Amino acid sequence: MSVIFVLILVSMVVAGGFLSLFIWAVKSGQFEDTMTPSMRVLFDDKKKKKQQNQNINEAETSSSPV
Amino acid sequence: MMQIREVASEVKCYHCDDLCRDEPILFDNKNFCCTGCKTIYELFQDDELKDLYEVRNKSNPHLDGKFDFLKSEKIANDLHSFLSDNHNVISLSLPDIHCSACVYILENLNDFNSGVIQTKVNFARRSAQVHYNPQQITLTDLAALLSSIGYPPAFHADTKEKPTKKRNHRLSIQIGVAAFCFGNIMLLSFPEYLGIKEGMSHSFDRFFNYLNLALVLPSVFYAGRGYFISAYKGFTQGFINIDVPIALGMLILFVRSSYEIISATGAGYMDSLAGLIFFLLIGKWFQSRTYENLSFDRDYKSYFPLAVLQIIDNEEVATPIQQLKKGDHILIRNQEIVPADAILLSDEANIDYSFVTGEERTTRVKKGAQIFAGGRQVGAKIQLSITKATSQSYLTSLWNNDTFKQEKTSLSLEDKISKYFTGIILLITIVAAVYWYFYNPTMIWLVTTSVLIVACPCALALSAPFTHGNTLRILGRNKFYLKSADVAERLTEVNTIVFDKTGTITTADNGEANQWIDNISEFDQRILKSMTANSTHPLSQKIHLLLGKVIEVELQNFQELVGKGIEADYQGKRYSLGSALWTLGHQAEEGQAFFTVDGHLISSFQMHNSYRSGLQSMMQGLSSQYDLQLLSGDNAAEEGTLKKMIPELSQMIFGQKPNDKLAHVKSIQQSDSKVLMLGDGLNDAGALSQSDVGIAVAEDVSSFSPACDAIIEGSIFTKLGDFLRYLRGARHIIIASFVISFLYNIVGLSFAVTGHLTPVFAAVLMPLSSITVVVFTTLAGNLWAEKLNL
Numbered sequence: 001m002s003v004i005f006v007l008i009l010v011s012m013v014v015a016g017g018f019l020s021l022f023i024w025a026v027k028s029g030q031f032e033d034t035m036t037p038s039m040r041v042l043f044d045d046k047k048k049k050k051q052q053n054q055n056i057n058e059a060e061t062s063s064s065p066v
Numbered sequence: 067m068m069q070i071r072e073v074a075s076e077v078k079c080y081h082c083d084d085l086c087r088d089e090p091i092l093f094d095n096k097n098f099c100c101t102g103c104k105t106i107y108e109l110f111q112d113d114e115l116k117d118l119y120e121v122r123n124k125s126n127p128h129l130d131g132k133f134d135f136l137k138s139e140k141i142a143n144d145l146h147s148f149l150s151d152n153h154n155v156i157s158l159s160l161p162d163i164h165c166s167a168c169v170y171i172l173e174n175l176n177d178f179n180s181g182v183i184q185t186k187v188n189f190a191r192r193s194a195q196v197h198y199n200p201q202q203i204t205l206t207d208l209a210a211l212l213s214s215i216g217y218p219p220a221f222h223a224d225t226k227e228k229p230t231k232k233r234n235h236r237l238s239i240q241i242g243v244a245a246f247c248f249g250n251i252m253l254l255s256f257p258e259y260l261g262i263k264e265g266m267s268h269s270f271d272r273f274f275n276y277l278n279l280a281l282v283l284p285s286v287f288y289a290g291r292g293y294f295i296s297a298y299k300g301f302t303q304g305f306i307n308i309d310v311p312i313a314l315g316m317l318i319l320f321v322r323s324s325y326e327i328i329s330a331t332g333a334g335y336m337d338s339l340a341g342l343i344f345f346l347l348i349g350k351w352f353q354s355r356t357y358e359n360l361s362f363d364r365d366y367k368s369y370f371p372l373a374v375l376q377i378i379d380n381e382e383v384a385t386p387i388q389q390l391k392k393g394d395h396i397l398i399r400n401q402e403i404v405p406a407d408a409i410l411l412s413d414e415a416n417i418d419y420s421f422v423t424g425e426e427r428t429t430r431v432k433k434g435a436q437i438f439a440g441g442r443q444v445g446a447k448i449q450l451s452i453t454k455a456t457s458q459s460y461l462t463s464l465w466n467n468d469t470f471k472q473e474k475t476s477l478s479l480e481d482k483i484s485k486y487f488t489g490i491i492l493l494i495t496i497v498a499a500v501y502w503y504f505y506n507p508t509m510i511w512l513v514t515t516s517v518l519i520v521a522c523p524c525a526l527a528l529s530a531p532f533t534h535g536n537t538l539r540i541l542g543r544n545k546f547y548l549k550s551a552d553v554a555e556r557l558t559e560v561n562t563i564v565f566d567k568t569g570t571i572t573t574a575d576n577g578e579a580n581q582w583i584d585n586i587s588e589f590d591q592r593i594l595k596s597m598t599a600n601s602t603h604p605l606s607q608k609i610h611l612l613l614g615k616v617i618e619v620e621l622q623n624f625q626e627l628v629g630k631g632i633e634a635d636y637q638g639k640r641y642s643l644g645s646a647l648w649t650l651g652h653q654a655e656e657g658q659a660f661f662t663v664d665g666h667l668i669s670s671f672q673m674h675n676s677y678r679s680g681l682q683s684m685m686q687g688l689s690s691q692y693d694l695q696l697l698s699g700d701n702a703a704e705e706g707t708l709k710k711m712i713p714e715l716s717q718m719i720f721g722q723k724p725n726d727k728l729a730h731v732k733s734i735q736q737s738d739s740k741v742l743m744l745g746d747g748l749n750d751a752g753a754l755s756q757s758d759v760g761i762a763v764a765e766d767v768s769s770f771s772p773a774c775d776a777i778i779e780g781s782i783f784t785k786l787g788d789f790l791r792y793l794r795g796a797r798h799i800i801i802a803s804f805v806i807s808f809l810y811n812i813v814g815l816s817f818a819v820t821g822h823l824t825p826v827f828a829a830v831l832m833p834l835s836s837i838t839v840v841v842f843t844t845l846a847g848n849l850w851a852e853k854l855n856l
Binding site for chain 2 (some may be wrong): 001004005008012013015016019022023026027032033035036039040042
């Protein structure tokens with residue numbers, strides 16, 4: 001039964017870890033702006049596609065024989 | 067009958083589907099609400115971003131020199147939050163952000179100019195943090211670039227005072243800590259609740275209890291310390307606020323529980339204590355909801371420019387307005403604001419004082435005349451000589467009034483009750499102690515601490531925050547934004563309501579030119595349109611707008627005569643537009659303009675205020691409970707109309723300057739009245755600040771509004787009566803929830819004085835009473851709102 005001592009202490013450490021994560025999240029300003037990220041998430045795809053295209057183009061131009 | 071083009075009222079943007087606020091932008095036969103949406107539409111048609119920018123930038127000649135003041139190193143340095151050789155960071159206020167397309171455009175600013183490293187938009191605050199490389203793009207060019215794509219950055223005199231307002235994180239962290247402690251203590255207390263003692267060794271018991279003790283320490287001394295501090299402050303000022311009994315209860319809970327644990331006589335009430343702190347903090351958080359995109363504390367600095375052009379040795383230098391001294395020479399361009407009282411050095415200026423007086427009328431002044439700070443030059447650029455520093459100027463000296471330094475405070479309902487509450491609890495404790503002294507002295511410690519624990523007014527302390535928090539939400543949903551819960555309480559105490567006229571009970575566009583003599587030919591319309599195009603008089607501009615797409619003609623001998631009107635020749639005939647006396651030679655009602663050809667009347671125009679619809683019924687509803695008054699900066703032209711329309715007004719005072727308004731509110735207050743003031747402009751700022759509650763009326767809540775306690779959107783202004791009724795009802799809800807929490811207290815106290823309070827019982831009763839109160843206030847508040855259709 002004395003394993004309970006260890007288990008409880010371990011669970012406390014885990015819970016404490018989450019608490020410190022929360023504090024870090026608050027301090028680093030993740031809750032400052034809850035509105036813009038919801039809009040931003042929709043834009044990412046296009047950007048990536050463009051970059052891919054660019055990479056492909058670059059790859060094509062560099063590999064094309066002179 | 068003249069055909070007037072219908073000004074588009076409900077046009078939806080092709081891209082973002084929002085209603086267009088201003089005149090829609092027509093592009094490719096589609097309507098767009100802003101340049102951002104139009105640009106993004108173009109982007110979708112054509113991916114050549116750089117070409118697009120080239121084209122767009124050329125089409126913006128009007129930006130010339132507008133951002134030159136940013137070249138001044140001193141000014142620019144103050145604005146940045148980070149500076150280095152090739153990486154600068156600046157936060158810019160971009161008031162034109164209003165939809166997701168705007169976020170897209172701005173965050174891809176790098177596509178327009180590679181000097182921009184990164185942009186991060188904060189939508190709610192209408193601002194963006196821009197990282198850029200000063201080697202590739204200067205701040206001036208950056209501002210011009212933003213302007214050219216439709217987001218001119220706003221630089222005001224108060225911009226650098228609050229670079230990035232960091233939100234207070236303490237409450238969030240305190241709640242996190244309190245929740246962590248509360249949850250873990252609850253888990254560790256389970257064996258105690260369920261009575262699982264058998265089969266567990268004594269060492270488990272002690273281990274759990276000591277762990278509880280360790281966990282409660284951060285809860286009490288970090289999360290709950292605000293209550294001790296507030297109670298101590300109240301106590302030293304000889305005033306017993308609601309935090310005194312709370313702090314007392316918390317302290318007794320902590321001392322007694324620690325004693326029980328250390329002396330191994332019991333498990334203590336750590337769970338109740340941690341729960342209490344957690345619930346109290348949640349209440350605080352619920353009440354402290356803030357509106358990020360609104361600002362309740364703006365003064366003239368948010369309206370004045372950051373810098374003006376000063377003339378030093380025939381050179382134009384950008385100078386921050388705070389540094390202007392008497393005798394300095396400055397240059398004011400078209401549409402710029404005069405930042406300090408000054409003497410006109412140029413021959414003539416045309417100043418619009420609408421922000422100072424609330425009256426929409428431009429004044430023409432001659433060389434040597436005094437011009438007051440806050441006026442806006444309309445027309446060619448002028449030179450001025452400063453006579454007073456900005457902060458000492460006529461308009462701005464209003465803010466030196468003491469009323470702006472005092473904080474409006476009122477004793478909250480629970481603070482009023484807490485004095486008696488604390489007294490009664492102490493009395494019960496003493497009586498119980500005396501009784502047990504004679505009956506069984508060993509019980510004194512147990513009973514007295516039990517009484518203080520159970521009497522802890524946690525439910526009492528929760529009812530007001532939750533009711534107010536709910537009220538703030540419901541009113542916010544209805545576009546009526548209160549600065550704090552305190553305002554909700556003060557609003558229930560007012561008995562006099564003072565209205566400003568222009569922009570408050572009238573709509574902001576301030577009337578329309580009503581044309582009442584028909585048969586104005588297309589030919590005459592064209593002349594009229596051309597004449598009004600050259601005039602800066604508000605009425606001329608309205609008529610010009612009404613005429614819409616009529617094609618202009620070329621006029622000869624155009625002249626504008628101050629106080630009379632405008633005249634011009636066309637095809638040998640003399641056309642005039644102006645006052646009756648000047649055009650026709652006889653008197654007529656004020657606010658009318660007459661259009662004549664060679665002395666013969668063609669048409670006349672009436673400028674009239676358009677009052678908000680539903681105003682009369684609102685006033686009728688309010689008049690039974692409140693004394694209604696009107697304070698206007700305008701002349702008394704509308705007095706007759708108003709008297710007929712709103713007979714409920716007990717007083718109507720016209721021609722009021724900002725300081726007069728303040729003084730009037732003060733004089734009402736001296737007769738023990740509580741004043742609610744409603745106004746919309748800087749000219750009302752003094753009165754709004756002096757009144758017990760000042761509400762700013764705004765057509766668009768994110769645009770400028772003077773310092774106030776609450777902001778109401780113009781479109782729902784006439785629901786004011788319902789809002790006040792709702793707030794009075796909310797007060798009754800608080801009182802009812804006080805009664806509920808007292809009932810719980812009586813039950814708990816009866817257990818406590820007889821010495822039967824067990825930790826489990828306390829752990830059930832205390833959260834139960836809190837939850838009952840929270841559920842009751844929320845439900846009652848929502849039902850009441852539904853009943854009033856809010």
